Amino acid sequence: MKRSPIPRTAPALVLMIMLGLPAYGAERTIRIPLDDKGRVPVAEVVSAIGAATGVAIERPAVDLSLPTKGIAGSLTRTLLQECLGADVRVAYRPGALELGVDEAGLGEPHRGEWKTRLDELAERSLQASRRKQYYGMSARPSYRANDAGRPTVCLVHGLNSSSGGFAHLIPHLEQAGYGVVVFDYPFNQPIDDSCAQFRCDWQAFRARVEEKRAWAILAHSMGALVARSYVEGPGRGKEDVSSLILVAPVNQGAHVARLQPILQTITSLYAINGGRTGHALAQLSDGIGQAADDMLPGSPFLRRINAAGPAPGVRYHIVAGSVGVLSGDVRRQVEERLEAMSRGAGLFGMVTRVAGRDLPAVLDELADGTGDGCVAIERTRLPGVDDHVVIRANHAELIRAPLLFADDGPVPCMPHVLDWLREDFKER
Numbered sequence: 001m002k003r004s005p006i007p008r009t010a011p012a013l014v015l016m017i018m019l020g021l022p023a024y025g026a027e028r029t030i031r032i033p034l035d036d037k038g039r040v041p042v043a044e045v046v047s048a049i050g051a052a053t054g055v056a057i058e059r060p061a062v063d064l065s066l067p068t069k070g071i072a073g074s075l076t077r078t079l080l081q082e083c084l085g086a087d088v089r090v091a092y093r094p095g096a097l098e099l100g101v102d103e104a105g106l107g108e109p110h111r112g113e114w115k116t117r118l119d120e121l122a123e124r125s126l127q128a129s130r131r132k133q134y135y136g137m138s139a140r141p142s143y144r145a146n147d148a149g150r151p152t153v154c155l156v157h158g159l160n161s162s163s164g165g166f167a168h169l170i171p172h173l174e175q176a177g178y179g180v181v182v183f184d185y186p187f188n189q190p191i192d193d194s195c196a197q198f199r200c201d202w203q204a205f206r207a208r209v210e211e212k213r214a215w216a217i218l219a220h221s222m223g224a225l226v227a228r229s230y231v232e233g234p235g236r237g238k239e240d241v242s243s244l245i246l247v248a249p250v251n252q253g254a255h256v257a258r259l260q261p262i263l264q265t266i267t268s269l270y271a272i273n274g275g276r277t278g279h280a281l282a283q284l285s286d287g288i289g290q291a292a293d294d295m296l297p298g299s300p301f302l303r304r305i306n307a308a309g310p311a312p313g314v315r316y317h318i319v320a321g322s323v324g325v326l327s328g329d330v331r332r333q334v335e336e337r338l339e340a341m342s343r344g345a346g347l348f349g350m351v352t353r354v355a356g357r358d359l360p361a362v363l364d365e366l367a368d369g370t371g372d373g374c375v376a377i378e379r380t381r382l383p384g385v386d387d388h389v390v391i392r393a394n395h396a397e398l399i400r401a402p403l404l405f406a407d408d409g410p411v412p413c414m415p416h417v418l419d420w421l422r423e424d425f426k427e428r
Contacts, residue, residue: 027089028052028106030099039065040076040097042125042281046118049084049099053106053114060122062129064285068092071261072288075268079280082272083121120277127278128285134162135184135197137205140170143179145209151216151242151425152179156198158221158248159187159260159291161401165220168400172414178421181205181215186286187222188264191294191301195229202230206240214242216421220399221374222295224249225305232308243315243424247413248372248398251306251318252379253297255362261289297361297379310384315427317387317420319413320380321372323394324365331367335359372398389416 030052032044042064050057066076077090080099084090089100106114137154144150153173155166163182170180183201185194205211219227224246231241250257265288271280294301310316326334338359364376371377374395381388393412396404400411 026103027100028103030101031093032097032099034068034095034097035065037065038069039067041065042121042285045080045097045099046122046125049101049114050118052101053118054108054111055115055118057115057118057122060125060129062125063132064125064129064281066281066284067288068097070288071265072284075265075272075280075288076284078269079272079277079284083124083277084117124277124281128282131282132186135186137181137183137201138163139205139209140174140180140182142174143181145211146213147179148213150177150179151421152181152211152213153216153218153421154181154183154202156183156217156219156223156227157187158219158223158250159257159295160263161187161220161403165401165403166399167402168405168408169411169414171408172411172418176418176421183226185226188260188283188287188289188291190287190290191222191225191229194226194291195233198226199230199233202240211240214240216243216245216424217241218245218247218417219249220247221395222250222291224251225295225301229305231311231314232305239313241311241314243317243420244311245317245319245417245420246380246382247319247417248321248375248395249318249380249382250295250375251382253295253299253302254365254375254379255297255358256365256374257292257295260292264288306382310382315387315420315424316382316385317416318380318382318385318389319398319416320375320377320388320390321393321395321398321412322369322377322390323373323392323397324368324371325373325394326363326367328368331363334363387420391416 030048032040032048034040043060043062046057047059049055066079067073068076073092077092080090081088084099087102087105089098091098091100142150143152155163155170157163157165163184166182173180183198185197187194217227217231227244227246228251231244264283268280268283268288271277271283293299296302361376363370364378365371366373372393372395377390391398391412398411398413400409
């Protein structure tokens with residue numbers, strides 16, 4: 001019987017085994033269990049790799065977890081490989097993150113390199129976690145609990161923003177004699193999570209300061225949905241909200257929300273490739289475009305929240321903008337071009353007709369006169385709310401968001417806001 005030839009590598013493998021060295025190419029698998037939401041805790045990654053490599057490192061005290069599904073999961077894989085090294089295999093298995101590391105790279109000679117990698121990941125996760133300390137309800141110096149002479153207005157920001165977006169609006173409120181409380185939250189997480197956080201923080205804050213008087217709420221864009229979920233939802237304290245002022249609200253959704261996951265993916269990749277690991281960790285931890293899915297017209301979230309109707313005893317006011325990013329002439333050119341293409345025969349014409357079904361609604365959001373560049377005027381409306389005004393301003397300009405307006409010039413919505421607040425607080 002003819003024997004199989006002995007591989008040339010066999011002598012080297014035998015020698016390595018005799019010397020107690022790991023065979024070249026052998027891999028150690030490190031499994032990190034996912035949490036109950038299918039996310040991977042960053043602190044567990046640091047601890048597990050530290051144990052496998054023999055690196056003495058303190059488990060970072062962070063509540064930071066990363067997604068493992070969809071585009072966000074792919075970004076997590078890219079981020080971990082960037083942090084841990086291209087030689088680490090990153091894979092998702094049912095219920096676990098699996099890291100594959102060459103045994104040859106786990107010995108004493110490589111311990112210093114692993115310590116550097118893990119120290120950096122731990123520090124970046126701490127930086128990302130510190131961002132969470134700004135989430136929640138916080139009072140400006142102007143706030144006075146139970147002061148009838150200084151009524152309170154709570155501000156709720158929208159998508160891709162924070163309470164800093166009200167930087168030019170707040171001084172107008174305070175100069176008019178109002179105290180200000182702001183609510184910050186991770187805007188990319190599912191809106192239901194933001195709603196639950198608002199409800200909890202609202203009630204906890206008011207209980208802590210023993211607040212008895214009703215507040216007004218001013219919410220911008222997606223923040224309107226967060227505020228409405230409390231005002232119109234179960235478990236709300238009686239007579240704790242006097243009025244609800246919604247600025248450019250996405251009450252009936254916005255088609256342009258489809259762009260949010262793409263934008264977030266691009267910014268996350270830029271952060272990873274640019275070495276801004278802390279920023280990427282924070283962004284991925286908050287979520288990638290989950291809130292945007294909830295804002296699409298007809299989403300389960302919107303159907304549910306719009307089924308409730310306005311809350312009795314609360315005065316509602318809506319202000320929308322009519323300055324879009326497309327002129328009327330450009331809109332007509334787009335519509336004419338698409339109409340011509342859709343009349344074509346064959347597959348191309350059919351695809352154009354299908355792709356163009358939502359185009360009129362999208363153009364309503366983007367075009368001058370029918371939208372503010374993000375939300376169509378008609379989609380800001382709420383059945384049962386008659387106090388609805390339209391002014392010449394775009395989505396960010398309505399509150400003069402600092403992202404687009406560095407100076408503290410006039411805030412277009414303020415004349416209406418101050419009139420509404422004056423009347424609503426007078427009646428209580």
